[in-house]
Amino acid sequence: MTERKAKEENMGECVLVVDDDREIVKAIGILLEGEGYEVLKAYDGLQALDMLLVHPVKLVLIDVMMPKLDGLSALMRIREKQNIPVIVLSAKGEESDKVLGLSMGADDYVAKPYNPQELAARVKSHLRRYTSLGDIHTRSRASEIVNGRLLYKTEEKVIYADGEAVKLTATETKIVDLFMRNLGRVFPAEEIYRRVWEEEAFVSENTVMVHIRRIREKLELNPKEPEYIKVVWGIGYKMEKQEKCN
Amino acid sequence: MDTKWKNRKNAISFIIFALGVSMAFGGMADILKNKPSRVGIWQVDELFEEDYQQNYRFQEYITGCFWNFLAMAVGGDLQTSWGYGMDGDYYCTYYGDEMIGGWNDEWEAYQDNLDDMQDIYEDMEEEWERLLQEGAYEEASAYREEIDAYQKELEDFQREVYIVQEYGYKEPTDEEKKKTAQKYHDRIKGDKNLLYTISYDGETLYANSEQLLADGKMTAPKGYNFLLYFDGEKVRIVKDGIEQDIYGDGYYREESSWSDGESARWYVPGYVNFPVDESIKKVRISIAAAEEPVLYMEGSYDAVGYIRYDNSLYWMYDNCRVREKLLENAAMYVVLGIAMLLVALWGRKSRRETEAKIAAIQGRIWIECKVILFLGLLAAVLFFMKSSNYGYWEELSIAFCYDYEYYDYGFAYGLADLPMYGREILRNTPSITWVVLFWGIWLIVNDLKHNKKVWRKSLIGKLYKTFSIKSLSWPFARRMAYRSLSVFVIAVFYALLVMGTAFWRNGSYRNEMALGFLAVIATVIFLFLAYLMGKKNMETARDMEAISDRISEIRNGNYTGIEGDFAGHDLQNVMTELEDIRHGMEKAVEEQMKSQKMKVELIANVSHDIKTPLTSIISYVQFLKQEEGLSEHVKDYVRILDEKSQRLKNMVQDVFAVSKAASGELPMHMEELDFGKLLSQTLADMEEQIKSSTVSFRTDIPKEPVMIMADGQRMYRVFQNLFQNAIQYSLAGSRVYVALQADGNGAMAVASVKNASFMEFDKEKDFAERFTRGDKSRTDGGSGLGLSIAQSFTEACGGEFSWKTDADLFVVQVSFQIVKK
Numbered sequence A: 001m002t003e004r005k006a007k008e009e010n011m012g013e014c015v016l017v018v019d020d021d022r023e024i025v026k027a028i029g030i031l032l033e034g035e036g037y038e039v040l041k042a043y044d045g046l047q048a049l050d051m052l053l054v055h056p057v058k059l060v061l062i063d064v065m066m067p068k069l070d071g072l073s074a075l076m077r078i079r080e081k082q083n084i085p086v087i088v089l090s091a092k093g094e095e096s097d098k099v100l101g102l103s104m105g106a107d108d109y110v111a112k113p114y115n116p117q118e119l120a121a122r123v124k125s126h127l128r129r130y131t132s133l134g135d136i137h138t139r140s141r142a143s144e145i146v147n148g149r150l151l152y153k154t155e156e157k158v159i160y161a162d163g164e165a166v167k168l169t170a171t172e173t174k175i176v177d178l179f180m181r182n183l184g185r186v187f188p189a190e191e192i193y194r195r196v197w198e199e200e201a202f203v204s205e206n207t208v209m210v211h212i213r214r215i216r217e218k219l220e221l222n223p224k225e226p227e228y229i230k231v232v233w234g235i236g237y238k239m240e241k242q243e244k245c246n
Numbered sequence B: 001m002d003t004k005w006k007n008r009k010n011a012i013s014f015i016i017f018a019l020g021v022s023m024a025f026g027g028m029a030d031i032l033k034n035k036p037s038r039v040g041i042w043q044v045d046e047l048f049e050e051d052y053q054q055n056y057r058f059q060e061y062i063t064g065c066f067w068n069f070l071a072m073a074v075g076g077d078l079q080t081s082w083g084y085g086m087d088g089d090y091y092c093t094y095y096g097d098e099m100i101g102g103w104n105d106e107w108e109a110y111q112d113n114l115d116d117m118q119d120i121y122e123d124m125e126e127e128w129e130r131l132l133q134e135g136a137y138e139e140a141s142a143y144r145e146e147i148d149a150y151q152k153e154l155e156d157f158q159r160e161v162y163i164v165q166e167y168g169y170k171e172p173t174d175e176e177k178k179k180t181a182q183k184y185h186d187r188i189k190g191d192k193n194l195l196y197t198i199s200y201d202g203e204t205l206y207a208n209s210e211q212l213l214a215d216g217k218m219t220a221p222k223g224y225n226f227l228l229y230f231d232g233e234k235v236r237i238v239k240d241g242i243e244q245d246i247y248g249d250g251y252y253r254e255e256s257s258w259s260d261g262e263s264a265r266w267y268v269p270g271y272v273n274f275p276v277d278e279s280i281k282k283v284r285i286s287i288a289a290a291e292e293p294v295l296y297m298e299g300s301y302d303a304v305g306y307i308r309y310d311n312s313l314y315w316m317y318d319n320c321r322v323r324e325k326l327l328e329n330a331a332m333y334v335v336l337g338i339a340m341l342l343v344a345l346w347g348r349k350s351r352r353e354t355e356a357k358i359a360a361i362q363g364r365i366w367i368e369c370k371v372i373l374f375l376g377l378l379a380a381v382l383f384f385m386k387s388s389n390y391g392y393w394e395e396l397s398i399a400f401c402y403d404y405e406y407y408d409y410g411f412a413y414g415l416a417d418l419p420m421y422g423r424e425i426l427r428n429t430p431s432i433t434w435v436v437l438f439w440g441i442w443l444i445v446n447d448l449k450h451n452k453k454v455w456r457k458s459l460i461g462k463l464y465k466t467f468s469i470k471s472l473s474w475p476f477a478r479r480m481a482y483r484s485l486s487v488f489v490i491a492v493f494y495a496l497l498v499m500g501t502a503f504w505r506n507g508s509y510r511n512e513m514a515l516g517f518l519a520v521i522a523t524v525i526f527l528f529l530a531y532l533m534g535k536k537n538m539e540t541a542r543d544m545e546a547i548s549d550r551i552s553e554i555r556n557g558n559y560t561g562i563e564g565d566f567a568g569h570d571l572q573n574v575m576t577e578l579e580d581i582r583h584g585m586e587k588a589v590e591e592q593m594k595s596q597k598m599k600v601e602l603i604a605n606v607s608h609d610i611k612t613p614l615t616s617i618i619s620y621v622q623f624l625k626q627e628e629g630l631s632e633h634v635k636d637y638v639r640i641l642d643e644k645s646q647r648l649k650n651m652v653q654d655v656f657a658v659s660k661a662a663s664g665e666l667p668m669h670m671e672e673l674d675f676g677k678l679l680s681q682t683l684a685d686m687e688e689q690i691k692s693s694t695v696s697f698r699t700d701i702p703k704e705p706v707m708i709m710a711d712g713q714r715m716y717r718v719f720q721n722l723f724q725n726a727i728q729y730s731l732a733g734s735r736v737y738v739a740l741q742a743d744g745n746g747a748m749a750v751a752s753v754k755n756a757s758f759m760e761f762d763k764e765k766d767f768a769e770r771f772t773r774g775d776k777s778r779t780d781g782g783s784g785l786g787l788s789i790a791q792s793f794t795e796a797c798g799g800e801f802s803w804k805t806d807a808d809l810f811v812v813q814v815s816f817q818i819v820k821k
Helices: A003-010 A022-034 A045-054 A071-081 A095-103 A116-133 A170-181 A189-196 A204-219 B003-034 B056-074 B105-134 B137-167 B174-189 B312-346 B348-363 B367-388 B390-401 B415-428 B431-450 B459-466 B475-503 B509-555 B572-626 B632-663 B675-685 B687-692 B712-729 B786-796
Strands: A014-018 A038-042 A059-063 A086-090 A108-111 A144-147 A150-153 A158-161 A164-166 A229-232 A236-239 B080-084 B090-094 B194-200 B203-207 B224-230 B235-239 B283-290 B297-300 B305-308 B406-408 B411-413 B671-674 B696-700 B707-710 B735-742 B748-756 B800-806 B809-817
Touching: A014 A022, A014 A045, A022 A038, A022 A116, A022 B572, A038 A045, A045 A059, A045 A071, A059 A071, A059 A116, A071 A086, A071 A095, A086 A095, A086 A116, A095 A108, A108 A116, A116 B572, A144 A170, A150 A170, A158 A170, A158 A204, A170 A189, A170 A204, A170 A236, A189 A204, A189 A236, A189 B675, A204 A229, A204 B675, A204 B687, B003 B312, B003 B348, B003 B415, B003 B431, B056 B174, B056 B194, B056 B203, B056 B224, B056 B283, B056 B312, B105 B137, B174 B203, B312 B348, B348 B431, B367 B415, B367 B431, B367 B459, B475 B509, B475 B572, B509 B572, B572 B632, B632 B786, B671 B675, B671 B712, B675 B687, B675 B696, B675 B712, B675 B735, B675 B748, B687 B712, B707 B712, B707 B809, B712 B735, B712 B748, B712 B786, B712 B809, B786 B800, B786 B809
Parallel strands: A014 A038, A014 A059, A059 A086, A086 A108, B696 B735
Antiparallel strands: A144 A150, A150 A158, A158 A164, A229 A236, B080 B090, B194 B203, B194 B283, B224 B235, B224 B283, B297 B305, B406 B411, B671 B707, B735 B748, B748 B809, B800 B809
């Protein structure tokens, strides 16, 4: 998919960016407009709520600490009426902050200073799922395993990320198959090696790690901070079971 | 010199000294005790006189016999005879009728008779006067004769009673005298050690030997070396065939006028001032004494089995030999003792050391004990004296008690005799007593000589010191001390009372009643006081328990307030003060927690405030990077901006993490994990970075799982930092060694990362200190917090983090306790 094609694809999708720091709003605006989105800007929570009333907004990027009405309160007000994806953008990068934000109804939590590419990818991922896929649960079948943005069709042995099929090598597919069928289970490197390569492992850690790194690059939005295929340090590897499936 | 040998030498020399003193002293006392009383110890040849006849007692005995024989010859009264016994003492035998005691029934009978006779006499006088008044003169004069005869009778009887009262016996009749003389003769005649022949007017009256005749031949039979002959004028004595000088200058003098060493005058008649009177002119007496007397006995088959004759001479002879032996022994002791003392003279110095040691031991004894011990010693000495001198002791005490002429059995006592009794008592006391007494005194002298102020170490002083209140200023302490003192005083009084009750048992019934009553009251009071004090002390003990609990709780960080009421208790002040301390500590800890929290919050806020502008910077730098058509130098600027903004971002995140970890607010997810796998995974995760670096990694990680408890995510961060450091600061082309081993006893798993530094270490640098970097001028992407984070995280996980430098080698060790399955 070329860049131009993507832009065209995204054309007309309306994204609301809310932050009291005008430069950040502007920067995100430039970033997202570059991706072909229509960007609306608001500088506090009240303003954001007003704009939501007027414009057909598909996705909200909102800062937490803002004057007049803070981001989390605004989020709760949004959730009273709308089901659109909301990505919380905050300088508070603590685990507890993330948990708080997600439990208040946020679909994603991005810590400042963000990685522009990652932010763009997340926006795209959430919009795709929201607009083109709708509610995944209603369409899920027995032969399909859904985990967050990922959908694995067991019969075809094909994995979809944000509804888009991901091309994997045979070994990678085997690993993904193992992980998707056993969501949340931790596999030691030796076991993965044994089950995928079907031979006894000798120096497995690096081999397994190389493949996992490649899978991450294909599936994860930010391969350096993976959300799905995680290392359980000192034990093994696992596919994180995502609580939020919408 | 060897200490052991020195000690031994000291002890030996002291023992020699002690033995020497004891022997010399005891031997001397023995000599004084056993020597004949009229011989001085300097008269050595007389001291060891083998001839018993040279003893004054022999002279006295022979004289006594002589006088008895004189009395027997003239038919005089013979009452007592002095003999000489086995134990070396005189004894007195009475051969006449039984003596009449002082205040016995017989005496009273005499008195009654006398009184009756006097009454009768007075009645007769009255009768005579009545007759005179009536005018019956003839009758009266006849009656007068009767009265006079009765008066004479009364006077005779009065004299008799007087004699009985005064001398204890009554005048015997001639027949009685003769009977007594015969009895005496029977008693001594079997004793062939003493031969005698008594004749009067040529007729032999008494004799116990045919061989000895009172003929004045002056030849003694064989075996008899002493011969005395009285020819009615003078006494002649031949001893060993040599005529003895008896009369000297012809005058007899009393004992008191004898000069020292002069042998006693024979108390026999024939002196110028003591001539022979007419009654004994016809008396001839021969007495012979055996040279070596033997014991004479006679069977007595109806009673005791045998009868011993007088045997005085034998006992004299025997005692003389015994004494000689005793004296020889004693002299040997003296000589040996003196020899030992001379030897001990050579070790005077070491003996002084021993004396000092003994004094040191004495110094530790309470003075009261010493006094009691010495008094006990004196009592023992007196007891010895008394038990070995019963008779003399009695007499001495009588002499002390009645300082007047006290008559009993014809003996007279008075203070004037004290020296004599004293001397006898001292003589008869066993000589060991004196040795014991000497050492007792020696100990006192030794104590006084070496220990200054001997009274310092005293029971009273110790008690005073123990219960001294002076040094206490805290009211409770003073109260406590007073309480202890009063308990002690009460206990002492109670103990004295109990002891008094026990010792006064043999008092009268009334005494016992009173004492028992007192004891009951004292017991009740004592128990009551003991209960009161015990109650108070128990209260204090409970308070102390509460206080100690409080202290340990405060130590453990529990600062909640105290329950319970301590008003009026001994420890009220302490409790209040402890409460103040607790309050202060609670406040201080709260403050500290608050300030710690504030610090973390401050850092959190600051990092948040930095992050917001940093977001803009990073965003716009990104746009700049994407800008096309920029000149090369501008692109370079943008690259620098990008690098620095990234570094700033890392730094802010690291600072936040370190401050959280240091304050202990870092959330941890502890789980059991394989240490080796953790290292492998981390290495695998960083594989690309390692491959692109100039160093290579060598690993030594066991295949077997090494399980530890830790937070995997944090430990990944720890080793990521360590490996990054190793990559960054290692010498190009060198190797980094990563190893995992169990330590010596297998309790700890130790992971080590060793690398060779590309530059020299500053020895004083603390690498884990925040913001410390190996190279100050270096401008890479690190925050300088790598080691600091590694240390904080490791410690937060409960592990140990240490590092050391050895030349260019930098070694980091991370150790965890192994979890045993």
